[in-house]
Amino acid sequence: MSNKIPHTYVIIFFIIMFAAVLTWVIPGGEYNRETAIVNGVERTVIEKGSFHEVESEPQTWQIFESFFQGFVNQSGIIIFIIMIGGAFWIVNSTKSIDIGILSFLQFTTRLEKNKILKKIGVNNIILTMIMLVFSVFGAVFGMSEETIAFIIILVPLAISMGYDSIVGVSISFVAAGLGFAGAVLNPFTIGIAQGIADLPLFSGFGYRLFCWFVLNVIGIIWILRYAAKIKKDPKKSPVYETDAYWRKRHEEDSKKEIEYHTPKIAWIVYAITSVCLILFAYFYPETEMKIGNSVSVFPAVPISAGLFVILGIFSLRKSIHFFILNILLFTIIYLIVGVMGYGWYIEEIASLFFAMGLASGIAYNYHANQITKEFLEGSKDILSAALIVGLAGGILVVLEDGRIIDTILHKVSSSMTGMGKLGTVSVMYVIQNIINVIIPSGSAKAALTMPVMAPFSDLVNLSRQATVMAFQFGDGFTNMITPTSGVLIGVLGVAKIPYDRWVRWAWPFILVFVIIGWLLLIPTVTMQLEGF
Numbered sequence: 042m043s044n045k046i047p048h049t050y051v052i053i054f055f056i057i058m059f060a061a062v063l064t065w066v067i068p069g070g071e072y073n074r075e076t077a078i079v080n081g082v083e084r085t086v087i088e089k090g091s092f093h094e095v096e097s098e099p100q101t102w103q104i105f106e107s108f109f110q111g112f113v114n115q116s117g118i119i120i121f122i123i124m125i126g127g128a129f130w131i132v133n134s135t136k137s138i139d140i141g142i143l144s145f146l147q148f149t150t151r152l153e154k155n156k157i158l159k160k161i162g163v164n165n166i167i168l169t170m171i172m173l174v175f176s177v178f179g180a181v182f183g184m185s186e187e188t189i190a191f192i193i194i195l196v197p198l199a200i201s202m203g204y205d206s207i208v209g210v211s212i213s214f215v216a217a218g219l220g221f222a223g224a225v226l227n228p229f230t231i232g233i234a235q236g237i238a239d240l241p242l243f244s245g246f247g248y249r250l251f252c253w254f255v256l257n258v259i260g261i262i263w264i265l266r267y268a269a270k271i272k273k274d275p276k277k278s279p280v281y282e283t284d285a286y287w288r289k290r291h292e293e294d295s296k297k298e299i300e301y302h303t304p305k306i307a308w309i310v311y312a313i314t315s316v317c318l319i320l321f322a323y324f325y326p327e328t329e330m331k332i333g334n335s336v337s338v339f340p341a342v343p344i345s346a347g348l349f350v351i352l353g354i355f356s357l358r359k360s361i362h363f364f365i366l367n368i369l370l371f372t373i374i375y376l377i378v379g380v381m382g383y384g385w386y387i388e389e390i391a392s393l394f395f396a397m398g399l400a401s402g403i404a405y406n407y408h409a410n411q412i413t414k415e416f417l418e419g420s421k422d423i424l425s426a427a428l429i430v431g432l433a434g435g436i437l438v439v440l441e442d443g444r445i446i447d448t449i450l451h452k453v454s455s456s457m458t459g460m461g462k463l464g465t466v467s468v469m470y471v472i473q474n475i476i477n478v479i480i481p482s483g484s485a486k487a488a489l490t491m492p493v494m495a496p497f498s499d500l501v502n503l504s505r506q507a508t509v510m511a512f513q514f515g516d517g518f519t520n521m522i523t524p525t526s527g528v529l530i531g532v533l534g535v536a537k538i539p540y541d542r543w544v545r546w547a548w549p550f551i552l553v554f555v556i557i558g559w560l561l562l563i564p565t566v567t568m569q570l571e572g573f
Contacts, residue, residue, distance in 0.1 A: 047541070048539070049530075049540040050428075050432060052540055053429065053432045053524055053530075053540075056524055057436050058104065060100075060439040060440050061101070061103075061104050061439050063443070064097065064099045064100045064442075064443025064444075065099040067445040067448055067449065068094060069094065069095045069096055070093065070094050070095060070444065070447050071092070071093060071095050071444060071447045072091050072451075073091035074088070075087075077237070086237060086488045086489075087489060087493065089496050097444060097445070098442060099443065100439050100442060100443050103442060107436075107439045108431070110434075111431050111438050112431035114434045114438065115430050115431050117387050117388070118387065118430050118527045119427045119431055120391065120427075121186065121189065121387040121390070121391045122423055122430065122534070122535065123420045123424065124391040124392075124394065124395050125189065125193070125423075126423030126535070127398065127415075128399075129193045129194075129419060130415050130416065131398040131399075131419065132397070133193075134415045135365055135405045136299050136362060138194065138197065138366070139295075140362045141362075141366045141369075142197065142198055142201050146202070149167065164202060164268070165269075168208070168264065169261055169265070171195070171212045171213070172215075174216075175191075175212070175214075175216035175220065176217065176220035176253075176257050177220060178217060179216070179218065179219065179221040180220035180221070180224045180226065180253055181225070181227065182380055183227040183230060183483070184217045184221070184380075185221065186386075188213050189531050189532055189535055191213045192209065192210060192214065192532055192536050193535060195210075195212055196209030196287060197209070197287060200287040201291055203271075204268050204272060205278040205284050206284050206537065207279070207280055208264065208267070210532060210536050211264045212264065214521070216257075216260070218520055219256050219257055219260045220253065220257075221483075222256060222513065222514060222517020222518050222520075222554070222558070223253030223256040223513075223517070224249070224517070225246060225249045225250050226243055226246075227483075230483035230484065230487060231243060231249075231509065233488065233491075235509055237487060237488065237492060238494075238495040238506075239495070240509065241572075245509075245570065246572065247570070247572070248564070248571070248573070249510075249513075255557070256554065256557065260554070263550060263553075279545050280539075280542050283539060299362070301359075301360040302361060303357050303364070304361060304406040306403060307405070307406075310400055311353045311357060314353075315346075315349065318345070318349055319346050319350075321342055322343040322347075326343060327339065328340070328382035329382060331382070342378065345378060348371075349371045352367050352370075353367055361404060361405055364404060365405065368404070369397060372393055372394060372397040375393060399412065402415065426530075426533075426535045429531070430530050433524055433526070434525075434527060437479065446480070446489075449475070449476070454494070457497065460501075462507075463563065463567070465497075465501050465503055466511050467562070469494055469498075469508060469511040469512075470515050470558065470559055472515070473512050473514070473515020473516060474518070476515070479525060481523050481525050481526040481528075483516045483520075486512070491508075491512065504573045506570075507562065507566055510562060514558035514561070514562065515558075518558060519555075521547060521550075521551060522544060522547050522548065
């Protein structure tokens with residue numbers, strides 16, 4: 042019993058304790074902050090050369106207060122997780138997702154009859170396609186928090202295909218992380234960093250696209266090899282024991298008899314939803330879809346509404362389950378339109394999924410009490426994931442209240458003097474990785490580090506574009522392992538993967554990509570690249 046691996050809550054508590062110890066060891070320091078307009082948005086950035094020592098504030102009993110403040114700071118993601126968990130539980134209770142997965146597996150079985158596809162591996166093609174979709178989303182509009190919603194779908198899918206929950210997390214969260222690290226048009230990282238560095242927005246596109254390609258090729262091969270190993274011997278999975286929850290759920294769902302039917306109320310839901318979407322299309326006939334620095338005007342809402350109306354009829358004629366899957370499909374479509382066209386964030390996305398859950402429950406002929414019961418069951422099932430996010434938020438609270446974050450940045454940035462171009466960009470990369478463990482938010486880290494890094498790069502004749510690349514890679518990879526990332530902790534909580542098991546699997550993967558990131562930085566100082 043003494044050798045039992047600590048619970049994730051215990052691990053986070055000890056990390057908070059360690060952060061508190063650092064506030065006693067590291068002297069206090071601060072940069073002055075100022076407001077600047079970056080790409081038309083007001084941002085708070087630090088003033089160059091403004092670092093000064095301040096009286097340290099060692100943390101003691103405040104560690105308990107940090108839990109409360111962590112919940113306050115991470116409240117958006119916490120509520121997001123709870124609302125999505127409740128909404129998906131309503132959908133899951135209708136067995137629609139189970140039918141969708143069953144239909145999908147039957148489709149892949151038919152594809153295996155093709156000799157060429159069978160040789161390549163149908164499952165390999167499917168996993169690759171899913172990963173590429175999420176990677177593109179990560180690279181283009183910085184998909185991060187949104188992946189939490191997809192975990193509830195893709196982990197059961199991975200389990201039903203003979204894999205484990207790590208594969209389910211990898212094809213969504215990890216894939217989006219690779220896209221985030223190799224971002225080509227992400228306005229929340231590249232856009233802010235280049236704006237602060239006074240570089241043309243999304244310049245250096247060609248080399249970034251090459252980096253994105255390299256990262257994804259290696260990442261997809263790594264995940265496919267791991268998936269093949271688990272499919273061959275499931276007990277080799279580090280989460281084999283904890284995946285018992287998903288396997289049991291899959292086994293129970295597969296045994297239940299499913300009655301294919303379409304209640305009359307479903308047609309009413311279809312009619313009301315169609316009218317609402319048509320009105321929405323009337324008021325928003327065109328959408329400015331933002332992809333990086335370019336804007337394309339596109340009738341996204343009318344097209345989406347039209348497709349829902351058409352597909353809704355076919356799905357209702359087949360079964361209520363397929364109509365609910367249709368609702369889920371268009372929830373995802375409107376999520377993409379909302380994020381890329383209207384700047385939606387977790388508040389709007391959570392509301393969208395909540396509406397999906399209500400519409401699905403009503404269409405399935407659930408009465409109000411039944412819908413409420415299912416929503417509460419889902420919220421209860423996912424509550425532990427939400428709690429972990431709040432607890433992890435306490436780590437950053439302790440470091441900020443201890444007034445040592447700026448000191449860490451100042452000390453490590455001062456160590457770069459006299460190291461030459463390659464040495465400087467390498468140290469910058471290390472610094473960004475270290476800072477990312479403390480501050481996983483890409484936009485916040487860009488505002489904190491770029492005002493220091495960009496001017497310093499001029500002193501050693503280092504391209505500011507290379508400095509932005511060091512930030513980009515340093516911001517991307519460690520997001521997939523740092524315990525201060527509310528998104529990571531939320532994803533693991535929803536997938537029922539203990540943090541220590543995730544670290545055991547992820548650290549070699551992250552280490553390889555940190556090295557690859559450094560190798561990809563070398564051409565930025567040794568070659569003449571466009572935009573550098």
